[in-house]
Amino acid sequence: MSVHRSGTAHRSRALGHPVARLRAVGVLLLACSLLLVHPARAADVPARGSAYMGMGVVAHDGQGGLPTPGDATQTEGVDVSSHQGNVAWSTLWSSGVRWAYTKATEGTYYTNPYFAQQYNGSYNVGMIRGAYHFATPDTTGGAAQANYFVDHGGGWSRDGRTLPGALDIEWNPYGAACYGKTQSAMVTWIRDFLNQYRARTGRDAVIYTATSWWTQCTGNHAGFASGNPLWIARYASAVGTLPAGWDYYTMWQYTSSGPTVGDHDKFNGALDRVVALANG
Incomplete structure (x- = not known):
């Protein structure tokens, strides 16, 4: 016991010395500088609500060339989120864009503040x-x-101008790619969403995804192809392999111009086919 008290007293006197205090301050400043240079890993995770369609596609599948011109008639579209703010729709219309999807919601915690505009x-x-x-x-x-x-903008009406809602199911920007779910659990989650959307609106929702994510996280499940239109994300000169079950795509997100500009898409058909999907 006496040795312990002596050691404690010695350390206390040592810390009271001016040189010791300067050394302690130096160590503290060094630690702070290291934190600034090497911030916590959590700082790299985007804020909840900031995700947008195709956010993980470039990171996981890469960005290739633009579509190769072909004989098939396709109709140009765009998809936007809060990152675009107030969109100059008349400019897009003049450039040939004829359809658009807007992010309405994320999870059960976020609504797009620019949705109405x-x-x-x-x-x-x-x-x-x-x-x-x-x-x-x-x-x-x-x-x-x-x-x-x-309840927050994803409804549908048979006015010939409103497309069915789309489920954006892709890489998790906030954590594990498959959201911590097994392939069978992911299929169940998707089915629950689609069934409830149909019960509320009378329409089958569009599924937006990438083939590589669908294969990884659902086991390349083929059970939704008969009822749900496919919106495929592939930034290359061709669509490539589609997820299991779908023989063709309805929409193709073919390039990402970055969150400030928006993504561009092609509808697999002329404008009358876009109208047909709107009418159901």
Whole structure:
């Protein structure tokens, strides 16, 4: 016991020495500088709500060339989110864009603050428009997110100008690629969302995904192809292999111009086919 007290007293006197204090301050400053140079890994994770369609496609599948011109008639479209702010829809219309999807919701915690300007603005210049939901299967169930989507802009009406809602299911920007779910659990989550969306709106939702993510996280499940139109994400000169079950794509997101400009898409058909999908 006496040795312990002596050692403690010695250390206390040593820390009281001016040189010791300067050394302690130096160590503290060095630690702070290291934290600034090497911030915590969590700082690299984007804020919840900031995800947008195709956010993980470039990182995982890369960015290739533009589509090769072919004989098939296709109709140009765009998809936007809060990153685009107030969109100049008349400019896009003049460039040949005829349909658009706007991010409405994410999880059960986020709504796009620019949704009204984007969703109604595209409609007002003459475009056929729709809304999409960025899925976060690790936060709440599929049915709950479908309800949130419908209640915050993802509904549908048979006016010939409103496309069915789209489920954006892709890489998780906030954590594990498959949101911590097994392939069978992911299929169940997606099914719950789609069933609830149909129950609320009478329409089958569009599925937006990338073949590589679909293969990794659903086991390349083929069970949705008969009812749900496919919106494939592939930034290359050709669509490439589609997920299992789908013989053709309805829409193709073929390039990402970055979050400030938006992504460009092609509808697999002339404008009358876009109208047909809107009418159901």
